[in-house]
Amino acid sequence: MDISQQHLNLEQWYDVIERALEDPGAGPILNVVDDGGVYDAIFLGGGAGGRFGAAYLRAMGGRPLIIDAWPFLGGSCPHQACVPHHLFSDVAAELDLWRWFSGQLFFPEWDPSRASILEMIRLFLRGRSSAHAFMNWQTKEQLEVEYVLNARGRLVDASTVEVAGRTFTARNLVLGLGASPTYPDVPGIGLAGVFDFATLVEELDYEPRRAVIVGGGKTALEYGSFFHATGCPTTIVSRSPLMRTPSLHHVDEDLRRYVVDGMRKRGMEILEGAEPVAIEGNGKVERVVVRLADGSTAAIETDFVFLGTGERPNSAMAREALGVAVGPRDEVLVDKSMRTSVPSVYAIGDLIGGPMEMFKARKCGITASKNIMGEPAEFDFSEFPDFLHTTYEVTWVGLTEQEARERFSDVIIIQMPPYVENLDTEHLPLPCAERTMLYAFAKPELSGFQKLVIDAASRRVVGAHHVGYGAKDAFQYLDHLIHRPDGLTIDELGGMNELFLNPEHFVQLSRLRAGRSALVSL
Numbered sequence: 122m123d124i125s126q127q128h129l130n131l132e133q134w135y136d137v138i139e140r141a142l143e144d145p146g147a148g149p150i151l152n153v154v155d156d157g158g159v160y161d162a163i164f165l166g167g168g169a170g171g172r173f174g175a176a177y178l179r180a181m182g183g184r185p186l187i188i189d190a191w192p193f194l195g196g197s198c199p200h201q202a203c204v205p206h207h208l209f210s211d212v213a214a215e216l217d218l219w220r221w222f223s224g225q226l227f228f229p230e231w232d233p234s235r236a237s238i239l240e241m242i243r244l245f246l247r248g249r250s251s252a253h254a255f256m257n258w259q260t261k262e263q264l265e266v267e268y269v270l271n272a273r274g275r276l277v278d279a280s281t282v283e284v285a286g287r288t289f290t291a292r293n294l295v296l297g298l299g300a301s302p303t304y305p306d307v308p309g310i311g312l313a314g315v316f317d318f319a320t321l322v323e324e325l326d327y328e329p330r331r332a333v334i335v336g337g338g339k340t341a342l343e344y345g346s347f348f349h350a351t352g353c354p355t356t357i358v359s360r361s362p363l364m365r366t367p368s369l370h371h372v373d374e375d376l377r378r379y380v381v382d383g384m385r386k387r388g389m390e391i392l393e394g395a396e397p398v399a400i401e402g403n404g405k406v407e408r409v410v411v412r413l414a415d416g417s418t419a420a421i422e423t424d425f426v427f428l429g430t431g432e433r434p435n436s437a438m439a440r441e442a443l444g445v446a447v448g449p450r451d452e453v454l455v456d457k458s459m460r461t462s463v464p465s466v467y468a469i470g471d472l473i474g475g476p477m478e479m480f481k482a483r484k485c486g487i488t489a490s491k492n493i494m495g496e497p498a499e500f501d502f503s504e505f506p507d508f509l510h511t512t513y514e515v516t517w518v519g520l521t522e523q524e525a526r527e528r529f530s531d532v533i534i535i536q537m538p539p540y541v542e543n544l545d546t547e548h549l550p551l552p553c554a555e556r557t558m559l560y561a562f563a564k565p566e567l568s569g570f571q572k573l574v575i576d577a578a579s580r581r582v583v584g585a586h587h588v589g590y591g592a593k594d595a596f597q598y599l600d601h602l603i604h605r606p607d608g609l610t611i612d613e614l615g616g617m618n619e620l621f622l623n624p625e626h627f628v629q630l631s632r633l634r635a636g637r638s639a640l641v642s643l
């Protein structure tokens with residue numbers, strides 16, 4: 122289908138995408154201007170990295186071409202990963218309120234039959250192509266980027282890609298091929314009833330009655346919390362302590378404890394130091410055999426297993442066709458300019474390994490484009506703000522308390538609730554702010570946790586940690602402020618104008634200490 126001369130509206134785009142998703146025989150979608158001109162770059166993979174990189178290259182006056190196997194731009198995030206996860210995490214937070222306040226105030230009695238995993242997936246599936254439609258429309262009509270969709274590209278050499286029976290050449294290639302879920306090597310892993318984040322939305326066709334999650338990173342906590350919140354009893358089986366897997370850095374132990382204790386308070390079973398040794402069933406999952414921390418084994422009866430066991434970059438084609446250097450976890454190796462080992466070939470996003478996050482994918486794409494267009498650029502993603510969801514939004518940036526104490530001789534902490542022996546903080550209705558007011562007044566121990574870590578000598582904030590709701594935006598700016606060369610002092614933070622009640626209380630709490638020459642904890 123050639124749409125280069127057409128101007129489809131959102132409804133028409135929605136139909137094109139839905140038809141292509143349903144019909145494996147649907148042909149490629151071509152938005153290509155055949156004028157004999159030369160492309161500055163072909164972006165193979167039009168996900169977060171490829172789309173943003175191509176848009177930036179076009180904005181700089183270059184000519185990009187995106188090629189993607191799916192009939193839409195935007196990649197895995199809106200189709201199977203971030204967006205469904207955010208829908209599910211929102212739902213988990215709503216259900217959490219209902220469950221804690223069942224039959225109280227204006228809440229009806231908790232009725233698990235009203236909270237269906239399958240229904241939420243169907244809701245997502247009905248809506249997801251709307252965002253896809255918008256991205257296809259925007260990329261063509263507003264960003265003026267050419268693309269070939271619904272067709273898998275094949276790398277021929279460092280300047281050539283074959284797709285949809287045609288051959289395209291460019292001065293540079295930018296590879297944004299993403300990553301795919303990895304599965305533990307245990308017997309029974311292929312049984313029906315074993316899902317990952319992608320197959321969950323594509324294939325689940327029954328309502329799980331009991332869930333076993335494998336993994337202790339973001340995917341495991343986020344999906345596990347959602348399944349449990351719907352009333353599906355959930356066990357998490359994790360080799361490492363939850364949130365202590367190497368892909369998560371700067372996780373403060375007090376924050377971690379609040380999060381994991383909170384999951385247990387809600388009735389989730391959490392087995393740390395444990396791993397699955399077999400998944401059993403007659404054609405379909407019936408139980409998971411788990412080796413526990415003490416070496417014994419236990420069988421957990423279940424009809425649903427969800428794997429949050431990480432992802433591997435899709436680097437095989439780049440390695441085989443172009444000979445790009447690849448690391449031990451299949452990640453394409455790049456320098457800070459996103460250059461691979463092969464001249465004029467760049468790699469971006471999940472394909473180059475962790476952190477597998479949107480900010481990194483998008484900024485990798487932009488970095489590659491700047492370099493291609495002759496503006497030298499580097500991207501250092503060794504430090505970044507981070508988050509995950511349980512039934513809460515959990516956000517953090519900078520150093521943990523322990524990391525700060527190892528680095529600085531005088532560290533002070535501003536924390537809510539404060540740690541003071543015998544103060545009875547379990548009943549303190551603080552912190553309270555966005556979405557935690559009901560908890561603060563009725564179940565104060567559920568109303569969240571926040572901690573600011575400060576190097577007293579320089580007076581600089583070196584870390585911030587938050588459990589609650591609505592603080593993500595603040596953490597984007599805190600990240601920028603604390604990582605500036607000048608950093609952010611407690612005095613500057615205390616001098617800001619807060620929008621009281623604000624989700625994290627860092628401005629007002631800092632104000633209470635900012636006047637002291639010798640800083641002490643609060």
Ligand SMILES: Cc1cc2nc3c(=O)[nH]c(=O)nc-3n(C[C@H](O)[C@H](O)[C@H](O)COP(=O)(O)OP(=O)(O)OC[C@H]3O[C@@H](n4cnc5c(N)ncnc54)[C@H](O)[C@@H]3O)c2cc1C
Binds near residue numbers: 165272
């Ligand atoms: C469950 C889950 C939840 C997540 N939630 C968040 C979140 O809330 N926030 C966040 O920041 N990050 C989140 N992430 C991470 C985020 O989704 C990824 O980091 C991001 O999507 C990576 O973008 P990318 O461009 O590198 O790859 P992708 O978006 O995966 O794009 C790769 C593209 O390459 C295409 N492709 C592959 N092979 C070919 C080929 N041969 N020819 C043509 N096209 C090809 C694919 O079709 C795809 O469109 C989540 C991840 C998971 C698994």
Ligand SMILES: NC(=O)c1ccc[n+]([C@@H]2O[C@H](COP(=O)([O-])OP(=O)(O)OC[C@H]3O[C@@H](n4cnc5c(N)ncnc54)[C@H](OP(=O)(O)O)[C@@H]3O)[C@@H](O)[C@H]2O)c1
Binds near residue numbers: 306335359397475
């Ligand atoms: N921003 C978001 O909200 C979000 C959400 C989801 C995912 N993501 C990103 O997507 C990527 C994938 O996330 P993820 O949570 O799936 O992966 P992850 O962070 O790599 O965690 C994988 C988990 O699975 C465990 N594991 C791995 N192999 C195993 C095996 N063979 N047997 C048993 N356990 C095994 C690991 O244990 P060990 O620690 O013992 O190795 C770890 O707990 C990450 O980069 C993540 O940041 C982001």
